[in-house]
Amino acid sequence: MLKPSQTLHNHLEKIPGDDLNGVKTFDPVVDRAAAEQSTLWEVRTEEQPYAFLSDPTVEEKNRYGQKIDLLDLSGLPAERSLYINDNPEVGANPNRNKQHGFFFTADNCIGCHACEAACAEKNETPAHLAFRSVGYVEGGSFPDYQRLNISMACNHCDDPVCLKGCPTRAYTKHAEYGAVLQDPDTCFGCGYCTWVCPYNAPQLDPIEGQVSKCNMCVDRLEVGLKPACVSACVGNALDFGVIENVPHNREQAEASIPGFPDPTITHPNIRFQQTRGLPDEMKRTDSAPVKYRKAASGRYEPVVDRSKDATTGGSTRHWNLARLSSRENPLVLFTLATQAAVGTFALAFLGDQFGIEALVRFNQGPAYVLLATLSWLLAAGGLFMSTLHLGKPLRFYRGFNNLRHSPVCREGLGIALFLGALALHILFSLPANGWIQSLYAGLFGAAINTLIAPATAAAIAAAWGALAIAGGLAGLYYMNRCYRIKARPFWDHWQVASSFFGTALSLGALLGGAVMIAALALEGAAYSEIILLAGTVLSLGLAIEGLGLLAHARAMNAAQHEGAASHYVQRTTFGNTYRLRNLLLGTGLLAAVALVISGASSPWALAAWGVLGAALLAASAIGRALFYVLVIPTTMPGAFFWKNKGFEEHARAIGLAAMPQVGVVPQGH
Template sequence: MNQSVDWHPAHSKADAAADTTCSLWEQRPDERAYALLTGGECKTENRWGHRINLLELNPDWAVGQSLFINGNPEVGHYSERNKQHGFYFTADNCIGCHACEAACSEKNQNPGHIAFRSVGYVEGGSYPDYRRMNISMACNHCDDPVCLKGCPTKAYTKHTEYGAVLQDPETCFGCGYCTWVCPYNAPQLDPVMGQVSKCNMCVDRLEVGLKPACVSACLGNALDFGVVENIPENRAEARAAIPGFPDPAITQPNIRFQQSKRLPEELTRTDSMPLKYHKQASGEYRPRVDPKHGMQRQWNLARLSSRENPLVLFTLLSQGAIGTFMLAFGGSLLGLESMSSLRASVLYAPLCLAALLMAAGGMFLSTTHLGKPWRFYRGFNNLKFSPVCREGLGIAVFLSMLALHVLVSLPHSSLFNRLSDALFGWDTAVLAGPASLLLANLFGSLALAGALGGLYYMYRCYRIQARPFWNHWQVATDFGGQALSLGATLLAVSSLALQPFTPG
């Protein structure tokens, strides 16, 4: 039966009770034994030291909770549904037929440009001792899911049922940050629908005692599924990683491997990533930058343009606005003579207004980067974990406080007073006084705090362990340096542009 999972965490029991016509999964009467889940004894903890029985981690969670799959409140009958499950992959058996990919896409009714499971390989050696190892990869429903922590909309949930990490596409607004942080390329951003979706562990099949579709379709018996740390029949190993697999310490994935055939000392990837995998004395393979291709430095202008262009502009405009205000206002607070003179001059108010417009323009551009821009307000749902949320909050505080700072600083600007008097006949100079100056300092200090917080979490957004070329402290110096250099440039340009209006 071709049936996708329509899973919504906000589905109420009343809604589900109104529509119970859709079954969890229609099981065939002649289902083969290899497609059936089997229970039995299991370990107490996994290799990461976490409890396998997830009810022990959530003692308040009642047994028999429904997942409301396809709007159906029915609860599955599988006895081990509250234990952490995971995939088991025997690399020696995989023939690279891609049957698992096809079964997954058919079951989930995925379009051609979306694949929840994919098969790749690494290779090495030379004729006649050339060797290749295939690897089938999907979501590993990790113990420490970085997609869940990174998602600003809280579209991800780690469930007590099967330990499945499920994602609700209807909550997602299509920023794609989860696709950045996941080491396994599990979340898939659909540019047509403007949202992310991913492997759902086939929880509808699990509820009726069936293994996921990809496992049931595997021709070489390379894929298996069950309670994590339980080694399948006729298997001897349960490794946490094999060559080409990212460092499991990043997310503590719930997948185990067997790979016993001899491999060359060095393995290469078949994509454009300039990495090679070298065998260590311990027998493990560690990634290393390819010295022939990975050390080259180039501008790579052809790759600068992408769907991330609005995000690039947001980053540069925000950094420029922050740098301008930090130099002008922060310098005056520190008692720097040049910045104190700037704040007392006619240049200060226009400079702050320019910084305000830059930051506001950057925030607007950041929403156009989303797959569903009208859902931008969901970007603050996960302040507890997501650096994207905290970055947005910092910039929002900077924007609002800077606007108030500009408003109460205008009466102290002789240029503004002359313009308001000439255009409207208003004597705004009477509003200038100790109280307005105190408010200006208060709002300016809050704007500065928001700016520093936004800049810090902008940096944290790019410290991604799954992307080693980004995960470096120099990202902080780059962002800080860009903010100061762009701010200094704007200060210089503004000084030249407004020089005719400056009293001699």
């Protein structure tokens, strides 16, 4: 939280006796009269010389080729105000418009957590949030067992994926200091930024229903002070200044250390020194089955730690059905419902447009509007469930603020377009509906065709139906793009698209076929062609999804990263559940193909389709729940009791989570 102080000062002066390379800072002990009339922020009298910014030289570009002078990139005026707490005053830091960043010397960090405490005090964060946190990795054997501490906050990246992903545009990359700032009041708590950030910087507060994060202490920077965490570091491990400037008495400025995610994802503005020799393999102390192994290049890369599976260790398979439930349950329902809705309507509408006789006959009957309405209700219900996933559901309308960058916005727009166009398609399909014609004639004594010519209504309905299909397909495409996240390698595979579009085909054919067969059976019409068509589409959907799952499993088995670790958990912690899902999909595909080939339409065949449908619904629900529960992001390592999923689950199980100071909150969103 950026807060004004009780006493404000604006007197510029070098601190007597201290050489800060000519950078002027605010001296609160000089000219009390002038200080009392100031409109800037307080510099406490106990601030030490090392707490002041000092950057005598500045490079032109950073190691990624990005210009460090951000005014050259933005074209903005140099003297813009940040309006910190509505204060229009502009700081006098001569490097105010240069990209700043953190410098972490791992050799010096003793794991005292003073930086965490200073950050928490400065920002008044509750126990379950920390904008800066210290995790660690360990390796070696007695007597040479070593720990590497890692202090991490937001890295104010050159390419902030949080900014691009946020649907509400709550993030801004400022030319002032290069700070990536987030406005909690704009945020509606979807948590997507917490997915895409590789460093666990944005913090979702399920109690407040919004995200907040490190703000670089820009109020301190405006008066020449380093961030609070840097000033509090007792081991001189943290430093801060213009990026690429190596602090005094430092000899390295590396882009990565063991446990740090791939810097090419976002080009983070943090540099490291770590000269002390480390074992070739370093392990995390949290429950994530990931460790880091030194490669030939000298860089430590993630590999799967097969000594633990987040349950009992080893390779034993478990069910853990209760653990399939998560805070992402609304998204499980949203994705399945919208995919089924799009698939159902597409089957009925496109089949009619392509002249498939059975579907033409069905669409001319009274039940077509019922099926289209059912698709609309299913998609609308899914969209409603997605708003329940938000921390502040009443702010759902902000989900279209960042159409330029965010796939979440485009996904929502596609589904909204599907709903709107489908509603109009249903409206203009009414004149051709027998039930509606009878009802209208009974109420008004005239045919509904007197309102609009049937041919005109059919043409308009067809146009809106085509637009609904386009919107639905766009929504599914961007739904897939939402999960192609580099920070979550388990999701970053084309299997996501095959699963989403395959589910649209299989569940759409299942639901649409059931309604069509029932409607035609009630009319006494033949429905064998519907069984053949719906069964073929269902089989195609299952085949597409199955091929994607096979390719995904092969890719994850061959990989050595967090995605491979997620797959390892899938085969161990949820091993039996995973096999059940695969068994249901595999046997379902074989059974569907057999039923299609047989062409049977007897009551026994319909019963078999019913059993098959129930099995596929179960497989879809299990698979989608696994999709959300399994993912291990490329986050920084945690500790035994902090940012450790295993400890959080243990605390909830024994009731320790009821103590707010433990920092574990309920499974909400």
